[in-house]
Amino acid sequence: MTLRADTPPATARVRRFTPLQRWIHRTTAALMGVCVVTAACLYIPQLAELVGRRALVVTLHEWAGLALPVPVLAALASRVFRADLGRLNRFGPHDRTWLRAALHRDKRRSSRPAAKFNAGQKLYASWIAGATLVMLATGLMMWFTHLTPLLWRTSATFVHDWLALTIGIVLAGHIGMALADPESRRGMRTGKVTREWAKREHPLWRP
């Protein structure tokens, strides 16, 4: 059939993420988005001037931040999600190869071996999880002013501000890399990727 010749057969797409995982990503991304946008409105003078309403923006920021870890924590109940966390956690010799190539800007496929997640994705996931909890802890110290001793609050502000800037940059990298790879985005949107893409980007992954 001509139709079959034009479109790849359904079997050519392999499952990468379950519906639950995609919803975790969506809700986490939305909450992170609210945190970033409200933070920008509190922080960048031109935006603060444009938006004003400081009490409202602060409340939005606080509650979005508090809710940010909830989807991931809830997903820990899922076996599939925990299995992927295990994959993100464990680094093999191939990840070392990948990282070395990334440091040397070596973009050849053969020097970037990866299983379901490449070493960069593994590092990003672990770091952003830790950074989110540091933001939550320092944020709570600023929110509930009588929770901690005096000096701690200024220190919490200091860490919160500089880490926010770092997260902003890293997050921009995360989004930039997604924008540069439509198939990877399709994987997060539909849960499936083409077999060719999987073979090319994640040669050690056997879905």
Added chain:
Amino acid sequence: MNQDVPKGVSDEHPEERGTPIGRRVFLGTLALGAVGVVAAPPLQRGLEGFLGGAADKDPTGLTGLLPNGGGFRYYSVASSVPRKNAGTYRLTVDGLVDRPATYTLDDLRALPQTRMVRDVQCVTGWRVPDTPFEGVRLSRLLDAARVRPTAKAIRFTCFDGTYTESLTLDQARRADVLVALRMQDKDIGHSHGGPVRLYVAPMYFYKSAKWLSGITVTDEVRPGYWEERGYDVDAWVGRSNGRDDDPTS
């Protein structure tokens, strides 16, 4: 079987999948955050010194966007603030006084001006050292209005339509409380609360209400905008809001 896969690191066999570097990065980030909080005071001093120097030589103004890099931060509680100039600005003094008054910007400029150079200290932590403010002593306006003996406090209102502040009468009569017209030796711009703002030198900066438009003498302290949201009414720098900053005066 892909021959690139080293034995024992197959992704699909959890028990033999290599080193748990992800967990180490996660815990390391948490630990670094904790160390950051503990080491913040010296780190912050060093960075502020460095960025303060860099900001002087930075034509792009980008350093102003870095945390604590550029001094002032813009805070407004209203959605938008109307702009006032010499033609439209009015400051009213009323309440428990014998001679209520309305001042134009030119009226205020014609009164004797006082210049003070103090640190600005925000309750959230940022500080702008050695900032000159210039304006009319609040005590002068109160004396001109003839405050009645029953008066105890002042309520300040602002033309942003939302913000309010308060001082006791004794605090308001201090020599370091100004109705400020100039800051950093320039007329106060709109974003800094111009053309006229309050300047309460010895207190956290939220007491220094921007866009000042009304001074009402009252018989008791009525907490201002942030004070209804948990901030201290008597906001002495170093002695309130759970903070111990160096006093600003």
